[in-house]
Amino acid sequence: MHVGVDVGGTKVLAVEIAGEGDGLEVVSSAQVPMPGRNASDAEVERAVADAALEVAAGRTLTGVGVSSAGLVDREGEWVRFCAHLPWRDAPVRSRLAELLGVPVVLDNDANCAAYAELAAGSLQDATFALMITIGTGIGGAIVLDGRVVRGANGMAGEFGHVQVVPDGLACECGLHGCWEQYCSGRALERVMRVALGSHLDGPQVAALARDGDRIAREAFATVGTWLGVGIAGLVSAYDPEVVVVGGGVSAVGDLLLDPARHGLARALQGAEHRTIPGIVPARFGPEAGAVGAALQAVAAG
Amino acid sequence: MHVGVDVGGTKVLAVEIAGEGDGLEVVSSAQVPMPGRNASDAEVERAVADAALEVAAGRTLTGVGVSSAGLVDREGEWVRFCAHLPWRDAPVRSRLAELLGVPVVLDNDANCAAYAELAAGSLQDATFALMITIGTGIGGAIVLDGRVVRGANGMAGEFGHVQVVPDGLACECGLHGCWEQYCSGRALERVMRVALGSHLDGPQVAALARDGDRIAREAFATVGTWLGVGIAGLVSAYDPEVVVVGGGVSAVGDLLLDPARHGLARALQGAEHRTIPGIVPARFGPEAGAVGAALQAVAAG
Incomplete structure (x- = not known):
C-alpha cells in the first residue's frame, strides 16, 4: 500500500x-x-x-x-x-x-496540495491558479496550464516569506515582516493571546469561532483580511482565475475566506476594471x- | 515600415x-x-x-x-x-x-520589454525569469519556458501595485503602500525633494549621481534597496533563474542594481541555502x- x-x-x-x-x-x-x-x-x-x-x-x-x-x-x-x-x-x-x-x-x-486539488479537487478545471495553504505558516503553489510551476530550483510558491510589513514582526525564518507572521496559525494564536492574555491553539480558536465567540471570530477576520491583502498582491503578479485555500487554518471556511474576499477586493489595483478571482476552499482542506x-x-x- | x-x-x-x-x-x-x-x-x-x-x-x-x-x-x-x-x-x-x-x-x-529581451537581449537563454521595468511606475513580466506568461486575463506581472507598506504612501492607482511608491522614477524624485527641498526629474538625478553627487547616489541606493526587497518577495514566489531590470530609472546601471542585489540577499528567505538569482540590466534599457x-x-x- x-x-x-x-x-x-x-x-x-x-x-x-x-x-x-x-x-x-x-x-x-x-x-x-x-x-x-x-x-x-x-x-x-x-x-x-x-x-x-x-x-x-x-x-x-x-x-x-x-x-x-x-x-x-x-x-x-x-x-x-x-x-x-x-x-x-x-x-x-x-x-x-x-x-x-x-x-x-x-x-x-x-x-x-495543488497536486491533489488538480487531480480530484478544486483545481480540476483550472488553467491559471494559485494554491495557498495556511497552517503553522503559509505554503503556496502556482498552477499554469493545469500543472504546478516549480521554478528554476523547485522552490516557487514560497509566498509566506514575502515581506508585507517593513521591519515587521520577527519570523522564524530569520527575516522580519513576512506575510505568514500576519496570516497563519501562529498569527491567529498571537491575536488571541493579545486579546485574552492566555494561549489557545488554532483548533481551540476555531472551535470558539464556530460557537459564535466574538473575539475568536474577530481573530479570524484579522487573519483573513491579511490573507486577502496578500492574495491581492499575488493576483496583481499572476492574474489567476481562482485562488484555492487549504491548510489547517482554512478548516473554518467562510469565517476566514469572507474577510479574505473583502480584503482582496479592497487591495487590488483597478479592481473595478477587471475580473476578481474567486477564493475557494480546498476540497481536501487540511x-x-x-x-x-x-x-x-x-x-x- | x-x-x-x-x-x-x-x-x-x-x-x-x-x-x-x-x-x-x-x-x-x-x-x-x-x-x-x-x-x-x-x-x-x-x-x-x-x-x-x-x-x-x-x-x-x-x-x-x-x-x-x-x-x-x-x-x-x-x-x-x-x-x-x-x-x-x-x-x-x-x-x-x-x-x-x-x-x-x-x-x-x-x-x-520581455519580448525584446527574449528575442535579442538579456533573456535569450532564460527559462524561468522575471522582467521588471522601472519608469514612472513599475511594470513586470513573468517568463516561463522562454515565453511571457499572460495570466487568466492577460494582466500577469503587475508587480508595481503589490502592497509593500500597510497604510503606506498614496498611489495614483487609488491604493496605499504600493511597491512603485517606493521604487520608481516618482519615488526617486520624492526622495530628492525631501533631501533638497526642490524638484529634480529622474534624468537630472541620474546625471548628478553619475557625477558622484552623494545625495543623488543615496537616492538611487534607497530606491535600489526597495527594488531588492521587492525582488526578494518575487524570488520567494516565483524562483526565477534571473531578474532583468529595464525602464528609464535603470539607465544608471549598478548605481541602482548594486543596492538591489544587496537588498535581495538580505531579504530572501533561506538565502544561504539556495541559489540567489542575478539582477542584470536589460540590453535595450529604457x-x-x-x-x-x-x-x-x-x-x-
Whole structure:
C-alpha cells in the first residue's frame, strides 16, 4: 500500500487514500506531534516513519509520499530550509527511503496540495491558479496550464516569506515582516493571546469561532483580511482565475475566506476594471498536502 | 515600415529597429511628452500617432506596435486601467488602428520589454525569469519556458501595485503602500525633494549621481534597496533563474542594481541555502518596451 505523509510545524499527518476523481477519499489517517524545531533531524524522520507505519497498521508499505513545508529542491531529494522544521540542506528523501525500506517521493507541501486539488479537487478545471495553504505558516503553489510551476530550483510558491510589513514582526525564518507572521496559525494564536492574555491553539480558536465567540471570530477576520491583502498582491503578479485555500487554518471556511474576499477586493489595483478571482476552499482542506503526497507515491509506482 | 511606440507616464517613445538577434538595434527614435493624466483619451492617442509618424519621417507605415503601461486585456484590444494614463476600459488598439490607418498590435509595456529581451537581449537563454521595468511606475513580466506568461486575463506581472507598506504612501492607482511608491522614477524624485527641498526629474538625478553627487547616489541606493526587497518577495514566489531590470530609472546601471542585489540577499528567505538569482540590466534599457512593440508589429506582418 501507498501512504502520504504531510510534515508540518506542529504535527505529522499520514493518510491512506482510495478511489479517484470525485470518488477520491481519505480512508484512514494517523497523526503524531512534531518533535519541535529544536529536535534532531533523526527525530523528525522517526516521526514521519511512525505516522506512515501507524496508517499501514501492519500491512506492507510499497511506497511513501512525503509532503514537507519549506524549500524542497527540484529533484525532490533535499529539504534545503524550513522556518518551522529542523532540516537544513538535509537529504530527506534518501534518509526516509532507508528508514522505511521502500521508495519515497518528496515534494513541497503546497505543491502536494495543488497536486491533489488538480487531480480530484478544486483545481480540476483550472488553467491559471494559485494554491495557498495556511497552517503553522503559509505554503503556496502556482498552477499554469493545469500543472504546478516549480521554478528554476523547485522552490516557487514560497509566498509566506514575502515581506508585507517593513521591519515587521520577527519570523522564524530569520527575516522580519513576512506575510505568514500576519496570516497563519501562529498569527491567529498571537491575536488571541493579545486579546485574552492566555494561549489557545488554532483548533481551540476555531472551535470558539464556530460557537459564535466574538473575539475568536474577530481573530479570524484579522487573519483573513491579511490573507486577502496578500492574495491581492499575488493576483496583481499572476492574474489567476481562482485562488484555492487549504491548510489547517482554512478548516473554518467562510469565517476566514469572507474577510479574505473583502480584503482582496479592497487591495487590488483597478479592481473595478477587471475580473476578481474567486477564493475557494480546498476540497481536501487540511489533508490536501498528505493526499497529494499519497497520489505522487502512487504515480511513482 | 514598422514602428514600436511605448506609452509611459511622462513620455511617448517611438522607435524604428533593424537587424535581428545580437545585431538588433534601434536605428531611429522620437519622443513626445505625455499630455498628462488629466488629458483626454484622444490627446494621448494623438501623441502616440505623432511619435510614430515622426519616426516614419514621411515613409509609409505598414504596422505599429504599441506598448502601454497598465492592465491590457489578453486579446490586446483594451487598456483596462493604468494609474499613470487616462485610459479606462478604452478600446485602444482599434482607435489607434483607425487613427493611423494601419494594423496596430497592443500589449503591456513590460510584456513588450520581455519580448525584446527574449528575442535579442538579456533573456535569450532564460527559462524561468522575471522582467521588471522601472519608469514612472513599475511594470513586470513573468517568463516561463522562454515565453511571457499572460495570466487568466492577460494582466500577469503587475508587480508595481503589490502592497509593500500597510497604510503606506498614496498611489495614483487609488491604493496605499504600493511597491512603485517606493521604487520608481516618482519615488526617486520624492526622495530628492525631501533631501533638497526642490524638484529634480529622474534624468537630472541620474546625471548628478553619475557625477558622484552623494545625495543623488543615496537616492538611487534607497530606491535600489526597495527594488531588492521587492525582488526578494518575487524570488520567494516565483524562483526565477534571473531578474532583468529595464525602464528609464535603470539607465544608471549598478548605481541602482548594486543596492538591489544587496537588498535581495538580505531579504530572501533561506538565502544561504539556495541559489540567489542575478539582477542584470536589460540590453535595450529604457527602450526595451518600444523595441518589443516594434518586434510584435513585425511579427504580426
